[in-house]
Amino acid sequence: MKYYSNSVEKTYQIAAEIMKRYKSLRVFLLKGELGGGKTTFVKGFLKSLGCNENVTSPTFTIVQEYDCNEKIYHIDLYRLSDIHEAIDIGIDEYLDSGSYVFIEWPEIIEKEIDEAYIIINFKLQDINNRIIEVIEIGKQ
Ligand SMILES: Nc1ncnc2c1ncn2[C@@H]1O[C@H](COP(=O)(O)OP(=O)(O)OP(=O)(O)O)[C@@H](O)[C@H]1O
Numbered sequence: 001m002k003y004y005s006n007s008v009e010k011t012y013q014i015a016a017e018i019m020k021r022y023k024s025l026r027v028f029l030l031k032g033e034l035g036g037g038k039t040t041f042v043k044g045f046l047k048s049l050g051c052n053e054n055v056t057s058p059t060f061t062i063v064q065e066y067d068c069n070e071k072i073y074h075i076d077l078y079r080l081s082d083i084h085e086a087i088d089i090g091i092d093e094y095l096d097s098g099s100y101v102f103i104e105w106p107e108i109i110e111k112e113i114d115e116a117y118i119i120i121n122f123k124l125q126d127i128n129n130r131i132i133e134v135i136e137i138g139k140q
């Protein structure tokens, strides 16, 4: 399924829509170029929950935890170099927690994920335009 976004607001709306559609899923891999809108997507999801936590990029913190009605983990593996480093930060526990887990730059762990997940791919078209594509993996 492909969505087209021409603004940050539109990306927020698309996030709300996708999250409604995949209500029972908890693991979301956010792929695609720098500035594609991965972090913006997570912000949109929290807004749709009415959650006031401040969503910022976890590039340097690696993991951000938001306290909404339930816990939400926002992880960015950009600065990690391999699966061992991901295991060291406790990736298995996050994946296994039953909480919402959003992972930016997930390529280093993708093959090892046992839980059901979808990939959301962000493609930059130009300064404001993004293509957001949902790729379903296996049985949802
Ligand atoms: N349609 C759009 N959707 C989302 N962001 C947009 C859009 N148009 C412009 N932008 C801008 O693009 C940037 C997206 O940044 P964001 O941090 O969400 O990207 P990212 O994919 O998380 O990048 P990174 O890989 O560096 O973490 C923001 O500065 C935002 O204002």
Ligand SMILES: [Mg+2]
Binding pocket: 038, 039, 040, 057, 058, 076, 104
């Ligand atoms: Mg980001």
